[in-house]
Amino acid sequence: MRARTFTESGRRAQIVTAAIEVIAEDGYARASFSRIAKQAGLSSTGMISYHFAGKDDLLTACVGEIEQVMRAFMEPRIDAAVGHVAQLRAYVESNVDMVGEHPAAVRALIDLVKNAGSQSAAVNGRLDLFEEHFRTGQAAGAFRRFDSRTMALACAAGIDAVVATMAAAPPGAEELTRLGRELAEAYVRATAPDVEGEE
Amino acid sequence: MRARTFTESGRRAQIVTAAIEVIAEDGYARASFSRIAKQAGLSSTGMISYHFAGKDDLLTACVGEIEQVMRAFMEPRIDAAVGHVAQLRAYVESNVDMVGEHPAAVRALIDLVKNAGSQSAAVNGRLDLFEEHFRTGQAAGAFRRFDSRTMALACAAGIDAVVATMAAAPPGAEELTRLGRELAEAYVRATAPDVEGEE
Amino acid sequence: MRARTFTESGRRAQIVTAAIEVIAEDGYARASFSRIAKQAGLSSTGMISYHFAGKDDLLTACVGEIEQVMRAFMEPRIDAAVGHVAQLRAYVESNVDMVGEHPAAVRALIDLVKNAGSQSAAVNGRLDLFEEHFRTGQAAGAFRRFDSRTMALACAAGIDAVVATMAAAPPGAEELTRLGRELAEAYVRATAPDVEGEE
Amino acid sequence: MRARTFTESGRRAQIVTAAIEVIAEDGYARASFSRIAKQAGLSSTGMISYHFAGKDDLLTACVGEIEQVMRAFMEPRIDAAVGHVAQLRAYVESNVDMVGEHPAAVRALIDLVKNAGSQSAAVNGRLDLFEEHFRTGQAAGAFRRFDSRTMALACAAGIDAVVATMAAAPPGAEELTRLGRELAEAYVRATAPDVEGEE
DNA sequence: AATGAATGAGTGTTCATTCAT
DNA sequence: AATGAATGAACACTCATTCAT
Numbered sequence: 155m156r157a158r159t160f161t162e163s164g165r166r167a168q169i170v171t172a173a174i175e176v177i178a179e180d181g182y183a184r185a186s187f188s189r190i191a192k193q194a195g196l197s198s199t200g201m202i203s204y205h206f207a208g209k210d211d212l213l214t215a216c217v218g219e220i221e222q223v224m225r226a227f228m229e230p231r232i233d234a235a236v237g238h239v240a241q242l243r244a245y246v247e248s249n250v251d252m253v254g255e256h257p258a259a260v261r262a263l264i265d266l267v268k269n270a271g272s273q274s275a276a277v278n279g280r281l282d283l284f285e286e287h288f289r290t291g292q293a294a295g296a297f298r299r300f301d302s303r304t305m306a307l308a309c310a311a312g313i314d315a316v317v318a319t320m321a322a323a324p325p326g327a328e329e330l331t332r333l334g335r336e337l338a339e340a341y342v343r344a345t346a347p348d349v350e351g352e353e
Numbered sequence: 354m355r356a357r358t359f360t361e362s363g364r365r366a367q368i369v370t371a372a373i374e375v376i377a378e379d380g381y382a383r384a385s386f387s388r389i390a391k392q393a394g395l396s397s398t399g400m401i402s403y404h405f406a407g408k409d410d411l412l413t414a415c416v417g418e419i420e421q422v423m424r425a426f427m428e429p430r431i432d433a434a435v436g437h438v439a440q441l442r443a444y445v446e447s448n449v450d451m452v453g454e455h456p457a458a459v460r461a462l463i464d465l466v467k468n469a470g471s472q473s474a475a476v477n478g479r480l481d482l483f484e485e486h487f488r489t490g491q492a493a494g495a496f497r498r499f500d501s502r503t504m505a506l507a508c509a510a511g512i513d514a515v516v517a518t519m520a521a522a523p524p525g526a527e528e529l530t531r532l533g534r535e536l537a538e539a540y541v542r543a544t545a546p547d548v549e550g551e552e
Numbered sequence: 553m554r555a556r557t558f559t560e561s562g563r564r565a566q567i568v569t570a571a572i573e574v575i576a577e578d579g580y581a582r583a584s585f586s587r588i589a590k591q592a593g594l595s596s597t598g599m600i601s602y603h604f605a606g607k608d609d610l611l612t613a614c615v616g617e618i619e620q621v622m623r624a625f626m627e628p629r630i631d632a633a634v635g636h637v638a639q640l641r642a643y644v645e646s647n648v649d650m651v652g653e654h655p656a657a658v659r660a661l662i663d664l665v666k667n668a669g670s671q672s673a674a675v676n677g678r679l680d681l682f683e684e685h686f687r688t689g690q691a692a693g694a695f696r697r698f699d700s701r702t703m704a705l706a707c708a709a710g711i712d713a714v715v716a717t718m719a720a721a722p723p724g725a726e727e728l729t730r731l732g733r734e735l736a737e738a739y740v741r742a743t744a745p746d747v748e749g750e751e
Numbered sequence: 752m753r754a755r756t757f758t759e760s761g762r763r764a765q766i767v768t769a770a771i772e773v774i775a776e777d778g779y780a781r782a783s784f785s786r787i788a789k790q791a792g793l794s795s796t797g798m799i800s801y802h803f804a805g806k807d808d809l810l811t812a813c814v815g816e817i818e819q820v821m822r823a824f825m826e827p828r829i830d831a832a833v834g835h836v837a838q839l840r841a842y843v844e845s846n847v848d849m850v851g852e853h854p855a856a857v858r859a860l861i862d863l864v865k866n867a868g869s870q871s872a873a874v875n876g877r878l879d880l881f882e883e884h885f886r887t888g889q890a891a892g893a894f895r896r897f898d899s900r901t902m903a904l905a906c907a908a909g910i911d912a913v914v915a916t917m918a919a920a921p922p923g924a925e926e927l928t929r930l931g932r933e934l935a936e937a938y939v940r941a942t943a944p945d946v947e948g949e950e
Numbered sequence: 951a952a953t954g955a956a957t958g959a960g961t962g963t964t965c966a967t968t969c970a971t
Numbered sequence: 972a973a974t975g976a977a978t979g980a981a982c983a984c985t986c987a988t989t990c991a992t
Contacts, residue, residue, distance in 0.1 A: 797973085
């Protein structure tokens with residue numbers, strides 16, 4: 155694998171940024187090479203094909219870029235939380251807060267997940283993470299017994315839906331935080347043990 | 354609004370059926386007029402344009418058709434339930450059970466909602482229904498206080514995600530029923546009042 | 553398999569004709585849909601895709617059309633000949649005479665054979681025919697012993713080369729006939745038995 | 752004409768070799784600069800344009816290279832033969848034998864001749880050689896009277912066709928030699944005088 | 951009511967070539 | 972001498988829609 159020159163990295167980044175913008179604004183379905191090229195200020199779609207192996211390659215790069223942004227924003231807050239329940243709360247709340255910081259990235263990611271979701275390792279990775287978290291939490295007594303895969307699906311999708319709706323018309327930061335807390339509370343209650351025996 | 358002749362209604366229904374099949378099998382993105390025409394046994398796409406004002410019109414008709422099927426299946430079960438909580442449970446469980454009865458319709462609807470969702474009155478209608486149910490339930494003391502719109506979003510999306518995953522590889526009827534109960538339980542707990550004082 | 557309307561047959565024929573002309577004039581490599589569309593007086597390449605399943609389909613139709621023309625011209629003369637040697641002569645001579653009657657068809661066919669040859673059933677069909685003719689001729693004592701496949705290859709290719717060269721700059725009819733006789737004579741001699749014992 | 756530096760000659764040779772490999776493996780039509788660059792281990796097609804005036808220039812260089820290889824292989828055998836007939840035999844046989852020694856070169860050359868043939872001086876040079884050989888042979892009484900150009904065309908094309916077929920799936924050396932002798936015999940008979948009066 | 955031919959913009963991708971560095 | 976970024980035309984093909992019949 156060869157190293158990338160500065161210029162190439164720059165162009166790739168520029169194209170990825172443009173692609174994310176287009177997806178966020180016009181939707182996945184309208185994110186054609188020509189729209190992306192126009193958004194990036196490129197004179198032809200050939201440039202995109204020159205820098206990316208194909209549409210899948212570009213889209214994958216977009217997902218990767220967005221996830222990096224999200225991780226940088228969310229991970230510190232999740233890691234700062236102690237216990238399975240607090241971490242679940244931190245995940246949901248920081249995910250919702252993302253809308254205030256990077257609304258375009260959030261909108262684009264959700265559209266990408268919806269449309270190229272099932273193939274993507276990254277997307278299934280998130281589900282696996284959720285599931286794993288629920289499973290270990292159950293073992294620790296932090297969560298009641300339930301089908302962890304089903305709950306993971308419902309959580310991830312619910313968060314995405316709420317976030318997508320907000321990203322379409324971002325409310326103020328406080329409102330965002332409030333709704334994030336509400337959503338987190340819902341999932342905490344949905345998964346809480348019948349009798350309090352927290353870890 | 355003029356009345357429709359029998360043949361026109363027949364043709365429309367035939368095309369809608371074909372479109373739903375195509376969306377269920379090949380996905381929304383591949384549901385072009387030509388594929389639909391082929392599925393319907395029509396020799397040209399002109400027929401479709403003749404009977405529908407445009408692609409949106411056809412897609413709307415598909416959503417309507419599927420919702421009619423869903424309503425016929427779910428409504429009796431929901432109406433049979435007494436109380437806001439029981440009705441929520443009935444909604445979720447009967448929705449999941451749909452997968453066993455009409456997997457193609459379910460798969461198509463979810464794809465339609467994902468892709469043409471925000472514009473569709475029908476889709477937003479479901480959300481409104483959820484929201485209204487939560488609101489009146491809160492007034493009746495069946496649900497705790499929460500933002501009803503956010504909860505509606507999270508519920509609808511969570512159900513869709515679970516259903517979509519199941520529709521892709523439908524499990525047996527019993528497993529379906531069990532997972533439906535689990536999912537319903539989650540939302541019941543998420544919305545339950547802190548102190549039991551059911552209506 | 554559905555019947556074709558008159559108009560469709562007409563368009564198909566028109567496109568095939570245009571394609572043959574383009575191949576004859578500009579060569580197989582330059583025979584793009586846009587050139588063919590222009591030659592046919594069509595406003596877009598979409599028309600071609602509308603009438604043909606793909607480029608292969610169009611090219612196959614071209615080969616079929618040309619072979620029909622050739623068969624109509626050559627078959628009577630070959631059938632009129634008696635004996636394996638006379639038929640070989642008739643084949644070669646009538647093939648060469650084709651150049652005078654349908655130079656474009658000949659040029660196009662040779663280019664098609666060169667470029668899409670090995671896949672084509674029609675092309676291999678000709679080789680099989682040659683081989684079979686040599687084999688039965690050998691059994692009848694009309695030809696000496698030799699590897700019939702190799703001879704078939706050499707004959708077919710030799711004829712094509714001579715014909716292609718002539719088609720590029722067609723000589724007069726008499727010159728054509730003379731050269732056809734010469735070429736036929738060469739293959740007759742190449743295949744003749746050592747001792748005269750004609751069937 | 753300026754002298755070439757060592758590195759430039761080296762690069763040219765490297766590219767020519769890669770081009771021949773690509774043509775032999777993927778065919779003339781797929782032999783794009785990018786494929787050739789990849790085969791040569793170059794990072795960009797710019798290198799090729801830098802060292803060659805254009806695609807024609809590169810292709811011409813390929814033809815030249817292959818012909819040099821062929822000449823080195825065939826010329827000694829042809830020169831060792833005495834008399835026009837023996838030399839014709841030696842030409843055909845050694846050409847067929849090439850398949851066993853340099854199958855890639857043979858395959859590439861034939862593809863090049865087919866596609867860039869008529870423009871190439873090298874290709875026409877071979878025809879001229881054949882024609883000249885026939886003409887002087889006729890004067891010497893080694894060959895009968897026939898149109899030497901037509902015979903040259905038929906011979907060259909026939910040999911190419913046989914060789915191309917063999918190169919696609921090279922048989923063993925003995926089989927090769929046998930078929931080479933058969934083919935040579937065919938042309939010797941096709942050109943032999945009616946009465947034996949060899950030089 | 952119905953058809954199938956036609957349209958023309960649009961898709962992603964590849965091409966040989968140019969050019970500043 | 973060498974590079975890799977850039978170009979823009981070309982490629983086959985699909986799309987939803989229109990329209991005369």
